[in-house]
Amino acid sequence: xxxxxxxMKSITKTFPGVKALDNVNLKVEEGEIHALVGENGAGKxxxxxxxxxxxxYGSYEGDIIYxxxxxxxxxxxxxxxxxxxxxHQELALIPYMTIGENMFLGNERGSKFKINWNETxxxxxxxLDIVGLKETPxxxxxxxxxxxxxxxxxxxxxxxxxKLLILDEPTASLNEDDSKALLxxxxxxxxxxxxxxxxxxKLNEISYVADKITVIRDGxxxxxxxxxxxxxxxxxxxxxxxxxxxxxRFPKREKNIxxxxxxxxxxxxxxxxxxxxxxxxxxSINVKKGEIVGIAGLMGAGRTELAMSVFGKSYGDNISGQxxxxxxxxxxxxxxxxxxxxxxxxxxxxxxxxxxxxxxxxVNTSLANLDEISKKGVINKDEEYRVGTEYREKLKIKCPTIxxxxxNLSGGNMQKxxxxxxxxxxxxxLILDEPTxxxxxGAKYEIYCIxxxxxxxxKSVIMISxxxxxxxxxxxxxxxxxxxxxxGELDASEATQEVxxxxxxxxx
Amino acid sequence: MKKGKNLDFIKKYTMIIVLVxxxxxxxxxxxxxxxxxxxxxxxxxxxxxxxxxxxxxxxCILTGGxxxxxxxxxxxxxxxVGAVLMANLKVNMFVAILVMIIVGTAIGAFQAFxxxxxxxxxxxxxxxxxxxxxxxxxxxxxxxxxxxxxxxxFVKLFGxxxxxxxxxxxxxxxxxxxxxxxxxxxxVSIIVFIAMQLTSRRTKIKKNYAVEGxxxxxxxxxxxxxxxxxxxxxxxxxxxIPTVLIWVLLVVLVYGYITSNxxxxxxxxxxxxxxxxxxxxxxxxxxxYFLAYTNMGFLAALAAMVTxxxxxxxQPTYGQNYEMDAIGSCFIGGASxxxxxxxxxxxIVGAVLMGVINLGMSLMGVDQNMxxxxxxxxxxxxxxxxxxxxxxxxxISKD
Numbered sequence: 001x002x003x004x005x006x007x008m009k010s011i012t013k014t015f016p017g018v019k020a021l022d023n024v025n026l027k028v029e030e031g032e033i034h035a036l037v038g039e040n041g042a043g044k045x046x047x048x049x050x051x052x053x054x055x056x057y058g059s060y061e062g063d064i065i066y067x068x069x070x071x072x073x074x075x076x077x078x079x080x081x082x083x084x085x086x087x088h089q090e091l092a093l094i095p096y097m098t099i100g101e102n103m104f105l106g107n108e109r110g111s112k113f114k115i116n117w118n119e120t121x122x123x124x125x126x127x128l129d130i131v132g133l134k135e136t137p138x139x140x141x142x143x144x145x146x147x148x149x150x151x152x153x154x155x156x157x158x159x160x161x162x163k164l165l166i167l168d169e170p171t172a173s174l175n176e177d178d179s180k181a182l183l184x185x186x187x188x189x190x191x192x193x194x195x196x197x198x199x200x201x202k203l204n205e206i207s208y209v210a211d212k213i214t215v216i217r218d219g220x221x222x223x224x225x226x227x228x229x230x231x232x233x234x235x236x237x238x239x240x241x242x243x244x245x246x247x248x249r250f251p252k253r254e255k256n257i258x259x260x261x262x263x264x265x266x267x268x269x270x271x272x273x274x275x276x277x278x279x280x281x282x283x284s285i286n287v288k289k290g291e292i293v294g295i296a297g298l299m300g301a302g303r304t305e306l307a308m309s310v311f312g313k314s315y316g317d318n319i320s321g322q323x324x325x326x327x328x329x330x331x332x333x334x335x336x337x338x339x340x341x342x343x344x345x346x347x348x349x350x351x352x353x354x355x356x357x358x359x360x361x362x363v364n365t366s367l368a369n370l371d372e373i374s375k376k377g378v379i380n381k382d383e384e385y386r387v388g389t390e391y392r393e394k395l396k397i398k399c400p401t402i403x404x405x406x407x408n409l410s411g412g413n414m415q416k417x418x419x420x421x422x423x424x425x426x427x428x429x430l431i432l433d434e435p436t437x438x439x440x441x442g443a444k445y446e447i448y449c450i451x452x453x454x455x456x457x458x459k460s461v462i463m464i465s466x467x468x469x470x471x472x473x474x475x476x477x478x479x480x481x482x483x484x485x486x487x488g489e490l491d492a493s494e495a496t497q498e499v500x501x502x503x504x505x506x507x508x
Numbered sequence: 509m510k511k512g513k514n515l516d517f518i519k520k521y522t523m524i525i526v527l528v529x530x531x532x533x534x535x536x537x538x539x540x541x542x543x544x545x546x547x548x549x550x551x552x553x554x555x556x557x558x559x560x561x562x563x564x565x566x567x568c569i570l571t572g573g574x575x576x577x578x579x580x581x582x583x584x585x586x587x588x589v590g591a592v593l594m595a596n597l598k599v600n601m602f603v604a605i606l607v608m609i610i611v612g613t614a615i616g617a618f619q620a621f622x623x624x625x626x627x628x629x630x631x632x633x634x635x636x637x638x639x640x641x642x643x644x645x646x647x648x649x650x651x652x653x654x655x656x657x658x659x660x661x662f663v664k665l666f667g668x669x670x671x672x673x674x675x676x677x678x679x680x681x682x683x684x685x686x687x688x689x690x691x692x693x694x695x696v697s698i699i700v701f702i703a704m705q706l707t708s709r710r711t712k713i714k715k716n717y718a719v720e721g722x723x724x725x726x727x728x729x730x731x732x733x734x735x736x737x738x739x740x741x742x743x744x745x746x747x748x749i750p751t752v753l754i755w756v757l758l759v760v761l762v763y764g765y766i767t768s769n770x771x772x773x774x775x776x777x778x779x780x781x782x783x784x785x786x787x788x789x790x791x792x793x794x795x796x797y798f799l800a801y802t803n804m805g806f807l808a809a810l811a812a813m814v815t816x817x818x819x820x821x822x823q824p825t826y827g828q829n830y831e832m833d834a835i836g837s838c839f840i841g842g843a844s845x846x847x848x849x850x851x852x853x854x855x856i857v858g859a860v861l862m863g864v865i866n867l868g869m870s871l872m873g874v875d876q877n878m879x880x881x882x883x884x885x886x887x888x889x890x891x892x893x894x895x896x897x898x899x900x901x902x903x904i905s906k907d
Contacts, residue, residue: 335791336791339790345788347788352782353784354788355785356781356848363774363777367774367785374770377771377772378769379769381769401718
């Protein structure tokens with residue numbers, strides 16, 4: 001048996017309110033390609049952040065044993081000094097610097113007082129040659145494509161004397177040819193003795209390159225499959241990824257579904273920066289009164305982009321398609337007009353796009369519908385206080401007073417404030433984007449109850465979620481989206497995790 | 509729990525406490541002369557422009573820590589326009605005032621357009637404005653001083669010259685050494701203030717809203733009343749209410765009301781707190797930026813009137829570093845350097861603190877240059893306090 005290069009023993013990492021990793025174990029042999037798979041939020045990236053020192057020693061429990069010794073990394077520099085190099089999903093290159101400058105950023109050649117550009121460029125050229133990139137080191141990063149940028153990242157890792165290469169979704173933004181080339185490169189490195197860990201959703205790629213696959217689910221390691229022993233079929237891997245029971249985690253509701261409330265037809269959206277890239281491609285969906293419709297898919301499938309572009313064109317360029325509300329075509333040019341047409345979008349990114357953390361619960365609750373509590377532009381503060389209190393009680397927001405700043409609340413309570421804000425806007429159709437991301441089980445249950453209450457009042461809910469059990473447990477109808485396209489529509493009765501997963505995988 | 513409450517109290521009223529301590533310090537160091545009626549009065553007249561500009565600057569800073577560097581030059585330019593109109597062209601005072609307001613607001617709107625709709629960084633746009641309007645002031649004045657000494661009604665109205673105070677009408681009983689109007693105004697404000705405090709507290713209790721304890725309420729009310737009382741008595745011992753105080757109070761009250769009670773005011777805080785979230789709440793954030801900078805131009809025009817009235821002339825060098833006084837007052841007064849927090853009363857406290865430090869050091873005969881050093885350090889200390897206390901007391905950033 002080959003030497004164990006890396007062993008992560010009983011790693012547990014807790015964030016306020018959430019256990020992200022629970023007793024995770026991972027063993028990687030020298031010279032193998034080890035794949036990590038799991039659903040969104042299963043804990044793969046967290047685990048890699050622990051390994052690379054982004055979460056410093058002491059902020060987690062458990063041991064990292066690398067090359068025979070227990071490691072206590074405090075920063076990325078520490079782990080890189082040992083040869084552990086991580087390449088993140090979002091490329092960390094600086095567009096207006098050259099390839100060479102980027103490769104040796106923080107690792108500059110020459111002395112402290114004078115960078116040796118000749119050595120920089122010569123070494124850069126050498127590593128570029130190894131990864132098979134035919135560009136000179138003097139080319140600016142912004143002038144080469146994403147595929148080539150990915151190769152630069154790898155060359156950069158090699159320049160740091162990487163012994164263990166970690167790739168987080170390396171092919172997510174690459175086209176087929178570039179992906180293939182990248183995988184071949186990994187196999188070539190393996191022959192030369194390099195060890196790699198690869199995180200990916202693309203199971204076909206994984207079963208092609210990986211020697212072992214470790215499945216992570218809900219922050220725990222489920223199993224490790226070995227190419228020599230186990231079946232590496234996609235069905236087998238999916239079973240490991242999703243194989244959990246749906247117990248009473250979802251409150252029951254009376255179904256009372258009415259007519260079609262909102263319909264979106266032939267919706268196409270282009271990327272705001274890369275104007276030729278279609279982010280949403282000819283999508284048509286509808287939602288009925290009193291119905292919860294789910295949109296399943298992987299991260300980056302275009303679901304958030306779909307929702308935001310519908311919500312007053314707050315995302316994307318060159319948007320085409322039609323929206324009908326109660327059978328009448330409407331034109332939602334701005335967010336204000338979308339709100340006027342009784343539409344609400346509850347963002348997935350509470351802190352970034354949803355709430356004003358430096359303001360109180362009261363102020364956040366009223367923000368999207370200030371006109372209702374003001375006369376001629378003057379806010380009726382008594383009324384505002386009353387509204388704040390009403391929604392605090394309705395949604396059971398746990399806080400000492402509604403004057404408290406939202407930034408001090410837990411994730412679950414923040415989510416409730418965000419919901420309160422949009423419920424106060426009195427919408428008929430609510431688009432909930434990842435409404436339970438990063439909050440604990442108890443708070444999740446309460447949010448599900450709120451959703452049930454909303455549809456009981458005859459409102460329509462569109463729920464975007466990457467958590468399959470939640471989609472299956474809550475929705476009446478499920479759309480499956482992948483790479484900007486709608487790839488399936490299922491009734492709740494016929495939907496299972498396996499069916500949805502395979503619809504996604506089939507079209508990848 | 510008790511200790512936490514004390515800490516919160518200190519945090520909430522830091523600058524007021526600092527202001528009181530600084531005042532006491534100067535009172536001792538100057539042998540009480542900073543408390544003299546004349547000096548209390550000149551604290552207002554000297555710093556009127558700071559109060560006005562700082563209020564406008566607060567709106568800019570609220571939108572995300574954005575500042576307006578051009579205000580000093582705009583003050584100078586608008587002042588030059590006014591002086592030339594009134595002194596050289598003998599234009600009617602009210603026409604001149606109207607023109608000055610239009611010019612100031614138009615300059616504000618011009619800069620605001622680039623900032624709000626084209627999204628050129630405010631720093632750049634207003635830096636350009638700072639250079640351009642300084643130059644234009646020189647051109648307008650031919651590099652000379654234009655005196656407006658003869659435009660007495662304008663000078664009086666905006667608080668310049670020797671008798672820019674509200675005089676006692678003939679019918680009033682004369683009280684030797686006191687200005688009666690000022691005393692009456694003081695008494696009335698105290699009564700109105702206490703009445704307002706009481707009614708607001710009563711409605712809050714009636715509607716079951718959170719209120720502070722009775723003791724804290726009364727201590728606060730009595731203290732503020734005492735300050736108003738001492739302030740107006742001192743003013744009345746020195747000729748009475750300076751006319752410029754009326755302008756300052758008007759600005760402070762109107763903008764205090766706008767920022768705390770209107771939807772528009774709310775949007776300034778929202779944009780600075782989280783622009784994306786504000787946009788997704790259906791609010792036109794471009795318009796908010798536009799308003800902030802246009803309004804800055806408007807208030808710069810008002811500050812220009814106050815400035816040329818006080819100095820009874822316009823000169824190409826007027827208004828230098830005014831922007832820095834305004835920005836400094838905002839940050840010292842608790843506005844966040846990242847935007848989203850800060851209040852008009854806070855900014856006024858900041859401006860008064862700067863004014864007191866200025867006045868106190870002048871009275872002590874501290875060298876002008878050292879005064880600048882002290883002011884700089886106070887500003888730095890205030891912002892360090894803001895940033896560190898937001899980080900939960902940790903001095904060194906980990907991000």
